[in-house]
Amino acid sequence: MLFAVRMDVDLPRDLDPVVRQETVAREKAYSQDLQRSGEWRHIWRIVGQYSNVSIFDVASNERLHEILWGLPLFPYMTIEVTPLASHPSAI
Numbered sequence: 001m002l003f004a005v006r007m008d009v010d011l012p013r014d015l016d017p018v019v020r021q022e023t024v025a026r027e028k029a030y031s032q033d034l035q036r037s038g039e040w041r042h043i044w045r046i047v048g049q050y051s052n053v054s055i056f057d058v059a060s061n062e063r064l065h066e067i068l069w070g071l072p073l074f075p076y077m078t079i080e081v082t083p084l085a086s087h088p089s090a091i
């Protein structure tokens with residue numbers, strides 16, 4: 001099942017810099033593990049924003065929920081999920 005997911009990150013200005021650095025590093029490792037496994041197919045930066053658009057290929061809605069819930073930056077994100085279907089004009 002394919003999903004487009006938009007993640008907007010909003011880290012508090014007063015967040016401890018060490019916590020910030022550790023959380024961002026854990027997020028990167030978590031994301032790259034899922035990219036290697038094939039569940040996180042694409043990640044694109046939205047120009048000029050601390051946001052990304054990602055494509056996930058997962059077995060179920062529950063699996064996507066589990067992945068998103070487990071994001072180290074999850075507490076600081078607004079997430080929008082769009083389920084995708086094949087387009088009849090796709091070649």
Ligand SMILES: O=C(O)C[C@H]1C=CC(=O)O1
Binds near residue numbers: 009027029050051
């Ligand atoms: O930078 C972001 O867009 C947020 C987040 C998503 C994956 C990752 O490594 O960081």
